[in-house]
Amino acid sequence: MNLPRFYCREALAPGAHVDLPAPVARHAVRVLRLPPGAPMILFDGRGGEYLAHIQRIERERVIAELGAWQDVERESRLSVTLVQAVQAGDKMDFTIQKAVELGVKDIVPVDSRRSVTRLSGERAGKRVAHWQGVAAAACEQCGRNQVPNVAPLEKLENWLARPPAQGLRLMLAPDADASLASLPPSTHIQLLIGAEGGLDPQETIAARQAGFRSIRLGPRILRTETAALAALAAIQVLWGDFRENNDV
Secondary structure (H helix, E strand, O other): OOOOEEEOOOOOOOOOEEEOOHHHHHHHHHHOOOOOOOEEEEEOOOOOEEEEEEEEEEOOEEEEEEEEEEOOOOOOOOEEEEEEEOOOOOHHHHHHHHHHHOOOOEEEEEEOOOOOOOOOHHHHHHHHHHHHHHHHHHHHHHOOOOOOEEOOOEEHHHHHOOOOOOOEEEEEOOOOOEEHHHOOOOOEEEEEEOEOOEOOHHHHHHHHHOOOEEEEOOOOOOOHHHHHHHHHHHHHHHHOOOOOOOOO
C-alpha cells in the first residue's frame, strides 16, 4: 500500500513528536480523513524519510510520532539545473511541478525581456516561496526526499553575467545544428528556457557568450510550457535514469 507522504520543513529525528505543518495537517485530516494511528511517510528535504503515524488530533493540530529514519532516495543520477524565464498564469507552477517529477535538481526563475509576467520586490518573494511549495508538493507525490531549491528571482542578464558552473549549458532553438543525441554525455547540465516569446536576440547572444549551446528537439517550435519538459525527458532518456543501462 502506498502511504501518504508529507514534507515537513523542520529537521526530523527518530522518535520525535512533531506538529504537522498547518497545510499538511488540514490535508491529512480534512481531505484524506486520516484517523489517529494512521501511518504515513514524513521527510524534511535533507535526504531519507521516516515512517510515522498520527499520535493524536487536536482541533487544528495533528501530532505525529516518528519511527526510524530510512535511507531511501529516488534522485536522478544527473544534476540538472532548469533556468526558466517566468511564464504567465499557472504555466510556471505546471513547469516546476513536472520538472521536479522529471528529476531536476535546482530551479532558477529569471525575468527575461519577453516575460509576460513582471514580478519584483515583495511580490517576487511571495511567488518564489509559492514555487518552492510547488516543488515540495511535487516531491510528496513523486517520492523524492530531497526538495529542489527554487532560487530567488533575478534578471536573466544578471544571472548570465555570473561565472559559469561546471558542466554542459544548453538552450533550445529549432534551427540549431546540434541535437541532444549528437552531444557527449554529461552529468551536470544547465538548461535555459525562454518565456512565451522565447529569448530576445540579445539574450540569445549573451547566453552563447556565457557558454550556452543551441540544440534542437525536432523541427517544431515548442511552447514554453512544453520546451523544458520535453528537453528534460530527452536528457533523462539519453543520459539519465530513463536509460535501461545507467552507465553513461
